[in-house]
Amino acid sequence: MTVDFVVGIGAKTLEIAVLASAPMLIFGLVTGLIISIFQAVTQIQEMTLTFVPKIFAVVLAVVIFMPWILNLLIEFAMNLFSNLHLYIGK
Helix, strand or coil, rough: HHHHHHHHHHHHHHHHHHHCCCCCCCCHHHHHHHHHHHHHCCCCCHHHHHHHHHHHHHHHHHHHHHHHHHHHHHHHHHHHHHHHHHHHHC
């Protein structure tokens, strides 16, 4: 196993982690922005108002994007195990 191989695995792992978490983070961010604008317009400054819509948005993102995320993670794991098998087999 070379240093380049290990660094490549680390970089790909970080990339997969960002891709897998991005839909939930984006849905939560957009929902938070919409709620913040609503609170600024109506001057309702209730802190608990932001939590429930964000939770629903993140759960919705998980439901919508779960097949894609699972496919991404399975592909990564299969690629990782096949590459490790090549290096361990030597």
